[in-house]
Amino acid sequence: MKKGIRPEVWVLVFLILGLTVIVIYPLWQIVSRAFSYNGMLSLESIRQTWGDPLNQLALTRSLTVSGFGTLFSVLLGSLLAWIVTRTDIPHVRLVKTLLITPFLIPPFVGAIAWLQLLGPVGYLNKLLMWMTGSGEPLFIIYGPVGIILVMTFFSYPTVFLIMCAALEKMDATLEEAAFMSAAGKWNVLKDITVPIMAPAIGSAALLVFSHDMANFGIPAILGMPRGYLVLTTKIFQAIQNFGLKNNFNFASALAMELLIMAITALFIQKIYTSKKQYTVVTGKSAHPRTMSMGTWKYILFGFAMVLFICTTLAPITAIVLSSIIKAVGLPPGPANWTFNNYSYVLLRSQTTIRALRNSLFLGVASATITTILGGLISYYSVRSKLRGHQVADFIGSLPYTIPGTVLGLAIILAWSKPIAGVTIYDTIWIILLAYVTNYLTLSIRTTSASFAQIHESLDEAARMSGASWWRTMVDVVIPLVKPGLIASWFLVFMPSFRELTLSILLWSVGNETIGVSVFNLSQGGQPQYASAMGVILIVILFTGNFLTRKLTKGNYGF
Amino acid sequence: MPYIELRNLTKKYGRVTAVQAFDLDIDESRLVSLLGPSGCGKTTTLRMIAGLIEPTLGEISIRGRILSSDSIFVPPEKRNIGMVFQSYAVWPHMNVFNNIAYPLKVQKKSRGEIKGRMDRVLDLVKLKDCSSRMPHELSGGQQQRVALARALVMEPMVLLLDEPVSNLDAKLREEMCYEIKDLQRRLSMTIIYVTHDQSEAMAMSDVIVVMKEGVVQQIGNPREIYNQPKNRFVADFIGQTNFLPGIVKSGKDGRCCVEVHGIGDMECFCSLQEGTHVTVGIRYMDIELFHSPDSCITVGSATFRGDKTDYILKLGERSIRTTQPADGEYKEGDKVGVKVKYISVFKE
Numbered sequence: 001m002k003k004g005i006r007p008e009v010w011v012l013v014f015l016i017l018g019l020t021v022i023v024i025y026p027l028w029q030i031v032s033r034a035f036s037y038n039g040m041l042s043l044e045s046i047r048q049t050w051g052d053p054l055n056q057l058a059l060t061r062s063l064t065v066s067g068f069g070t071l072f073s074v075l076l077g078s079l080l081a082w083i084v085t086r087t088d089i090p091h092v093r094l095v096k097t098l099l100i101t102p103f104l105i106p107p108f109v110g111a112i113a114w115l116q117l118l119g120p121v122g123y124l125n126k127l128l129m130w131m132t133g134s135g136e137p138l139f140i141i142y143g144p145v146g147i148i149l150v151m152t153f154f155s156y157p158t159v160f161l162i163m164c165a166a167l168e169k170m171d172a173t174l175e176e177a178a179f180m181s182a183a184g185k186w187n188v189l190k191d192i193t194v195p196i197m198a199p200a201i202g203s204a205a206l207l208v209f210s211h212d213m214a215n216f217g218i219p220a221i222l223g224m225p226r227g228y229l230v231l232t233t234k235i236f237q238a239i240q241n242f243g244l245k246n247n248f249n250f251a252s253a254l255a256m257e258l259l260i261m262a263i264t265a266l267f268i269q270k271i272y273t274s275k276k277q278y279t280v281v282t283g284k285s286a287h288p289r290t291m292s293m294g295t296w297k298y299i300l301f302g303f304a305m306v307l308f309i310c311t312t313l314a315p316i317t318a319i320v321l322s323s324i325i326k327a328v329g330l331p332p333g334p335a336n337w338t339f340n341n342y343s344y345v346l347l348r349s350q351t352t353i354r355a356l357r358n359s360l361f362l363g364v365a366s367a368t369i370t371t372i373l374g375g376l377i378s379y380y381s382v383r384s385k386l387r388g389h390q391v392a393d394f395i396g397s398l399p400y401t402i403p404g405t406v407l408g409l410a411i412i413l414a415w416s417k418p419i420a421g422v423t424i425y426d427t428i429w430i431i432l433l434a435y436v437t438n439y440l441t442l443s444i445r446t447t448s449a450s451f452a453q454i455h456e457s458l459d460e461a462a463r464m465s466g467a468s469w470w471r472t473m474v475d476v477v478i479p480l481v482k483p484g485l486i487a488s489w490f491l492v493f494m495p496s497f498r499e500l501t502l503s504i505l506l507w508s509v510g511n512e513t514i515g516v517s518v519f520n521l522s523q524g525g526q527p528q529y530a531s532a533m534g535v536i537l538i539v540i541l542f543t544g545n546f547l548t549r550k551l552t553k554g555n556y557g558f
Numbered sequence: 559m560p561y562i563e564l565r566n567l568t569k570k571y572g573r574v575t576a577v578q579a580f581d582l583d584i585d586e587s588r589l590v591s592l593l594g595p596s597g598c599g600k601t602t603t604l605r606m607i608a609g610l611i612e613p614t615l616g617e618i619s620i621r622g623r624i625l626s627s628d629s630i631f632v633p634p635e636k637r638n639i640g641m642v643f644q645s646y647a648v649w650p651h652m653n654v655f656n657n658i659a660y661p662l663k664v665q666k667k668s669r670g671e672i673k674g675r676m677d678r679v680l681d682l683v684k685l686k687d688c689s690s691r692m693p694h695e696l697s698g699g700q701q702q703r704v705a706l707a708r709a710l711v712m713e714p715m716v717l718l719l720d721e722p723v724s725n726l727d728a729k730l731r732e733e734m735c736y737e738i739k740d741l742q743r744r745l746s747m748t749i750i751y752v753t754h755d756q757s758e759a760m761a762m763s764d765v766i767v768v769m770k771e772g773v774v775q776q777i778g779n780p781r782e783i784y785n786q787p788k789n790r791f792v793a794d795f796i797g798q799t800n801f802l803p804g805i806v807k808s809g810k811d812g813r814c815c816v817e818v819h820g821i822g823d824m825e826c827f828c829s830l831q832e833g834t835h836v837t838v839g840i841r842y843m844d845i846e847l848f849h850s851p852d853s854c855i856t857v858g859s860a861t862f863r864g865d866k867t868d869y870i871l872k873l874g875e876r877s878i879r880t881t882q883p884a885d886g887e888y889k890e891g892d893k894v895g896v897k898v899k900y901i902s903v904f905k906e
Contacts, residue, residue: 382845457647460610463634463642465708467662475660 012380012388019395022437026252026410027398030259033252033413035287038245049253055234059257062230065144065219066212069151071207076152078158078201080304082189084160087300088290096164100157100558104541105316106498107154108217108515109534112522113148114141115221116322116531121329123318147363150218153311155211159204164196166191167202167223179184185291202272213258216501217515222524230406231258232501239409239505248413255406266401316538322531329471341532352533354510355517358428362513363497364436367489373436374443374488375481382451383459393448397441404501407438412505425506428479434502439495445489446556450484451477487556490548497544498537559622559777561586562716564609566615571601578772580616580672584765587746589739591759594769603769604718607750608641609634613689615684620715635664640709641718644725646701648693648708655689657704661712675711682741683707699730706738710745717749721858723758735762749827757798760784768792790904793839800878804838804903806830816903821896828903839902842868845880847888850895857892871896 002169026199049055050057083089084096102110111438117124125137132138141149174196178188216232224233232253238244238251293300321332323341329335345352377396381389399407413436416425424430454477462472476487500515509517514537548557560583567580577599578605584590590602608616609625611634620639625632647658656663662672680686683703691700701726702722709717722738723731735852739762742749759766760780768775768783768791776788781783787793790801803902804818805830814828818838842864847869857875858870868885870877871894880896 291769415637443690455641455645455823457645458649459635461641461647461649461708462642462660463610464608464639466638466664466712467660468633468635471664476649480649 026414029413081163105467116318408505640714
């Protein structure tokens with residue numbers, strides 16, 4: 001056997017080149033478009049865009065709704081986490097499961113659901129109007145308040161999960177020492193627990209803020225119809241505005257604002273988590289004890305359940321109701337129920353049937369491609385001692401941290417022109433490319449966690465027993481990583497299946513996704529069909545989650 | 559021709575040299591130990607022989623076949639070398655039989671041959687009744703036997719063992735050492751054994767290679783290493799040794815008279831010149847005690863350990879330690895005289 005450059009090096013080079021093409025090149029397009037005007041290098045686009053008072057208003061509004069959304073999510077999520085981990089409320093596991101159900105519902109479907117409750121002709125509004133005798137709806141969910149509300153309801157589970165994990169890992173003895181020093185429950189909470197949890201809270205807040213800033217679905221459904229625009233919806237409009245010259249330059253200039261904010265947030269996160277002064281995760285101490293709340297525990301349990309009903313059960317009920325109503329505006333009694341809407345979307349409407357098929361194809365394809373690609377990248381990242389592997393990992397994780405609207409624009413700019421005679425724009429393939437680019441990092445994270453658990457000596461023992469690299473993969477590595485691969489597949493399938501933000505920018509007639517279909521139906525004044533599609537989507541997602549849990553023995557999934 | 563030849567084997571990681579110019583010839587059917595503290599390069603050397611690490615410089619050949627050199631590198635799966643890892647590396651998703659039979663499966667041996675070899679090797683490691691069990695159902699000792707059997711079943715040219723018994727409890731460790739040695743004799747297996755435990759190395763090896771920070775300190779059989787340590791490090795690492803300063807008073811024909819600080823004049827074998835400052839090594843067991851009211855040496859502490867008693871003796875500002883039979887009658891504060899049976903001398 002002659003010595004040469006090891007095959008690992010070639011694979012790594014290929015991976016990094018490939019990633020550069022699908023990630024760096026599109027992002028570069030945004031930067032270069034933002035800094036051109038009429039085809040030449042210029043600051044004019046930025047000047048016009050950033051200087052336009054309407055755009056500045058959109059930025060302010062983005063910050064406002066995201067800021068308040070984050071504030072309320074953090075308060076709600078932290079409070080709930082404390083209740084679940086630190087008090088002795090009954091039926092803890094049930095509460096925990098119920099509180100994270102919003103994860104399985106796409107936010108834009110949630111927004112549509114809330115429209116059914118608190119829209120101008122929403123059920124709740126009708127009920128309140130009837131109860132108070134008022135002629136006008138008391139509260140309409142359109143506008144900033146509605147956006148903040150729905151964002152909070154869909155972001156608090158993230159905070160909840162992060163804070164639950166942080167609280168459970170906290171060293172019990174820190175609080176116990178406070179109790180021994182005669183501090184009461186309230187003092188322990190405010191003087192010890194909260195300050196120590198501060199980094200976790202900060203981390204969660206940053207995550208939620210980035211998420212909210214990048215959200216398209218909720219402000220699109222609850223803001224656009226009333227002209228309340230945020231950055232993401234403004235960019236969306238700029239892109240659709242084909243009649244305007246330099247529209248892509250303006251869109252890119254706006255996208256730069258979002259991009260800068262996303263990168264700053266990422267930066268702050270990295271600095272924050274590398275400081276680690278508050279590392280209180282110790283291996284040996286017992287789990288923090290739960291405090292006895294006496295009769296308060298029932299009140300707190302009730303509070304959690306009321307919250308669940310308000311944030312999740314109510315909108316789901318509303319959307320289910322709307323999906324079985326004969327026509328908009330009719331009272332929701334059983335007399336007006338029908339399955340007509342379902343038979344329409346599932347059997348008669350070509351658009352929706354196509355959308356279901358497309359989403360299924362996109363979900364399966366992107367899940368499979370990212371799992372294979374992500375698995376390869378993880379393998380080299382975890383096993384290889386080459387220094388370049390971290391580069392591959394980093395490039396791969398960029399798209400996910402970038403707001404979907406920005407990524408969508410980048411992909412349009414990069415791939416709308418034919419490459420070697422082949423155009424993927426206006427086909428389903430550009431959507432697939434967008435999904436793979438966006439979700440690759442999910443697969444990398446999941447599979448590298450799996451690979452890391454397999455000690456290298458298991459590979460080496462196979463080599464010493466005479467197995468080639470390929471044989472080792474097939475006989476030893478892959479069987480052991482299987483749960484991780486399955487998890488990665490589902491973890492990519494589910495968001496791909498329900499995705500809206502990218503496909504709303506990249507779709508064309510015949511290539512609608514479920515998200516696009518639901519969105520169009522809602523904007524087009526057909527809430528009964530939108531609701532039916534929404535319910536179908538939710539059912540499929542719940543089933544997918546159930547399958548994930550079953551196949552990975554509860555290790556993944558909610 | 560030596561069975562295994564290692565020439566100038568070197569491994570560098572950036573500016574750090576993990577193994578420096580390692581030269582060794584190993585004869586067939588011998589058990590050679592690489593012994594030293596953590597980070598001394600013993601495992602790196604072993605992995606270079608296995609083919610899991612590519613050497614920076616140097617050559618490895620077994621039975622005349624070059625496995626690694628400047629222009630050649632044979633991958634590990636083609637070397638026919640058996641290896642037992644410190645963590646055993648027993649595959650969790652295969653039962654005992656499939657774990658051990660794997661090398662035969664990979665080499666596409668016939669069913670008959672697989673059965674024959676498996677029967678023999680399962681007998682050898684006494685795992686006949688466990689062949690359908692899964693690894694998580696086995697104890698640590700049993701898992702280790704699985705790893706051993708898997709390495710032996712392919713009838714390798716060399717067997718490499720990387721700290722195979724360090725994860726076992728003391729009693730089991732001793733047992734396994736005897737069994738490995740027994741296996742070696744029965745199969746006439748050439749074994750390279752990595753360990754940080756000097757008593758293990760002494761018990762099992764035909765040849766010991768003592769290493770420190772990538773550099774070979776001494777190569778020899780256990781008796782040579784114990785009785786004639788070449789430098790202070792080896793004397794310190796093997797056995798229990800005190801170190802005292804001394805000066806060579808006179809020397810002739812390979813014998814010297816050394817004045818040992820605090821003890822007096824001692825004779826020893828060395829070829830150093832008069833006036834040389836030296837470090838004198840005295841084993842704990844090579845000291846005899848007797849009561850001596852005028853002595854400047856007092857007993858600092860006495861610790862009874864069941865089969866022996868450890869003493870710390872004070873010589874002015876220095877202290878030395880000694881191990882005595884358990885029924886000694888010396889107490890803290892007693893004045894004692896010492897009679898040293900044997901010293902080693904190292905130039906400073």
